[in-house]
């Protein structure tokens with residue numbers, strides 16, 4: 001999924017079902033984004049009820065390529081089942097990229 005350069009946030013959905021109760025305090029979020037200047041990127045995890053968890057802030061000094069990372073989120077107040085979203089915004093013009101893949105491990 002392409003991320004618009006210096007544009008609106010895009011979201012990628014994962015539908016979770018069959019897990020009873022809440023998400024864990026150590027919800028693992030694996031993110032793989034191909035990008036030519038990862039400091040442009042602001043990344044949030046959005047829970048099924050719309051609560052957001054910041055995974056990564058943008059940075060004008062982080063010029064490395066790509067985001068290949070596993071973030072741990074305390075999502076223990078969130079019901080596990082439902083549609084989770086990865087929300088990604090490119091905050092600065094010129095460099096671009098796309099969401100290659102992401103996954104949740106409960």
Ligand SMILES: [Ca+2]
Pocket residue numbers: 047049050051077078
């Ligand atoms: Ca919530």
Ligand SMILES: [Ca+2]
Pocket residue numbers: 005006040090091092093094095096
């Ligand atoms: Ca950009």
